[in-house]
Amino acid sequence: MKMPIIFSGHGSPMIALENNEITQTMKAVGDSIDKPKAILAISAHWFTDQTYIQSAPTPKQIYDMYGFPKELYEVKYPVSGYAPLTESVQSLLESSVSINDTWGIDHGTWTVLVHMFPHADIPVVQLSVNRHLDQQQSYELGQKLAPLRNQGYLIFGSGNVVHNLGRVEWDNPDGTEMTHRFNDAITQSIVSHDHASVIHYDTHPDAAYAVPTPDHFLPLLYCLGAARNDKVKVFNNVCNLGSMAMTGYVFG
Incomplete structure (x- = not known):
């Protein structure tokens, strides 16, 4: 069975502790899909x-965030890794990917998954966002990951369509x-399968404001590449x- 792909905005790390319409929708998204064998998480962080x-x-x-209340650092999301998923990614990306275990499951991943999959019973493997890949190359890397969906794996991207900490x-x-x-422009392009406009987001008049740095946007391009032309459901729009x-999207 082909697994969907999820891209979710994550915003403030405090979302891990919140119970509101946004987090309830995240839970509903998790409840709506069949349980994957493991999750490939692509976090902006x-x-x-x-x-x-x-x-x-x-x-x-x-806990890659600073200055938040003590209770945020007490949130536990104790997932396991999953060697078969790591090996599948290595097979698909070949020499362009390397093993690195110096990082872990960061707040871009666990603050959302704690709502979508609260039992922490699905293994999670993180894939880094490569700062040296441009938008087209990030999309093409996502295309290479698409076969994971037929292997029972959920591709999960976490970032933000608009993320400008300097203008909060x-x-x-x-x-x-x-x-x-x-x-609105990015969401309309995604829904209408106009991937070129999303890849070339930097041509939009508000791009310098919305995406001052690419780290939070690129996970969306990884997901979009893997999604091909699957149907799209928009959530938390x-x-x-400020x-x-x-905004999040479920592909497939």
Whole structure:
């Protein structure tokens, strides 16, 4: 059976502790799919100098955020790794991927999965986001990962369509006009299978504001490449903090 692909916005790490419409929707997305053998997680927060895959049988949980309440650092998501998934990724990506177990399961992954799959009973293997790949190359790497879906694996990307920490408006529960324009344009392109417009997001007039750095956007291109032209379900189409979009997509 062919597994879907999920891309989710993650926003503030505090989402791990929240119970609101956004986190309830994340849970509903997890409940809506058949349980995968394992999850290949592509998090914006493992942004590296080349493409790495994890092989640790018990990857450590990374608290890669600072200045938050003590209870956030007490959230536990104790997943195992999964050697067959690591080996499948190595087979698909060949010499372009290397083993690296210096990282772990970071907050881009566990703050969302704690809602989607709260029992932490699905193995998770993280794949890094390669800072040296451009948009087209990131999309093409995703295309190479597509066969994992027929092997029972869920590809899960975590980032944000709009992510500009420098322009955050802490007292704004909505998004700015620029955030909404960019988020709407990307979402419409994804739904209409206009992948070229998503790949070349930097041609949009609001791109410099919405994507000042590529780390949170590139996981979406990995997912889009693996999704091909599958049907798309949009979830959590919400903008907040002025310069954040929490929008997520289920492909397939």
